Amino acid sequence: MDRSEVSDLTVFLAIAEHLSFRGAAVRMGVTASALSHTLRQMEERLGVRLFNRTTRKVALTDAGLQLLQRLRPAFDEIGEALKDLDEHRGRPLGLLRLHVSQFAAMTLGPVWKRFMATYPDVRVELATDPRMSDIVAEGLDAGIAPRMWVAADMVATRVVGPFRVAVAGAPSYLAVAGRPERPEDLARHDCIRLRSTHDRKPFPWRFVDPVGEVGVTGRLITDDPEIGVRTAVDGLGLVYTAEERIRPFLETGQLVRLVEDWCPDFDGLYLYYPGHRHVPTVLRALIDTIRMPERDT
Template identity: 55%
Template structure:
């Protein structure tokens, strides 16, 4: 069925319901003469009279009544589908698929997902974690979270995490055996959790900043990981000092499972952005997630260094 037939059938229902071309035309936003012309065309295409009309009244023929009986359920389903679509546009609901770097998933989504799902009980959140850049649209994702330079040029990117401050942390049990470092040079006397970046396989060099001076330190240790969460876990287990970001270390610092050192040497790295296809209408569910993430984050500060945890 072409669009013209559907439009004419909708107009027929309006006339049949009101038994008035003038009232139906007012509802549809057309003139009575244009509506009358549409009904004549519909009757000619169908080869049957649907309406009896005089200058004073309108009535539905037997054929018109039979057609109405079959049309109403279909029109009601269409109206219901449009209402559901409008509800989806206004109220967060349905499935939301996010692709994020492991660091982004842990630092951006994990802190708010319980509150997000409690606030929006009709939302189903799917979070996929990976290091490799992917085509979000081709893979069916609504949005991605990564540093800004990972967002394709044709997508909209919004900041969802302020620049991230580094935290060097260790467990109280570890410091019971070793004196805490006071300068980056002291790390030579410590066991450090080494970090191998996934993209190029390079071992992370620990970078420090103070009084506009930077230091780069190649640390040693018996444990090496390629996941930021594992580095923190290793530190919690007393295996050495971990070089991570505040967002990942914060829960363990609050609980006392970790202790922070070299805070006055801690640099700041570029924050994270959520990016999505540049459509004019942002789905309500994605908009709700963005708003909740942004209200959970501090105001962006000055970024000093490129994030070393997200090389590809």
């Protein structure tokens, strides 16, 4: 078998694993059209169709499934052999692809700093596009998000948290609208509502029992938490978000915490990855970094 055949089989395995040209292309760092061209040439050379594909779906043919079943164990063995070499080297290397929520990207600065300082041969690619919710289909190694967004078949470990929820407003807004003393008072205020990028529904404003959820209204709704916070700083209404997100504005006095005694905690952020896959060395290194106690420098 020559080098080009090995390359073609690698392309085949990537497409078969993701059943998506886009996901396989992201994984391999090439374009989807390049993978399609390689696969077409491979099928012509072999004289057999390996995939049935339409504009919406990619599926293995019987011949493709048979080839996958024979190839996967062999390539898994190769992967394990290379992993063993990495362990002998004593330090991981390569590219780690992650999907992270905007909040995670902002909050986990200390984790990224420790990780990249500890593993200088590792490169990290962070995707924040909320439409990339299926990390397997997109060719990503793992994701970081609130627990409620993590699919049941994923392995999940908490990265940071729990966090305290905060309701806050700018002094300029409170000077005009007054200060709410209890959660029920929020119904009479202009509240900046944040909408989920997953189901497009506004996040509820929940408080500790017996208050529970409070119905709020407002003229601004957004799916970008940063816009929500900035408009609150500008005095356009009250915002309900994680305390970590607005801490700098609380410290400078640009925002003021409200109804603090009724604000609940939420579970925090989780690193998640497919449970059926071998965990790449670079991902294992990130997990170790997350679990490592943070030292003062």
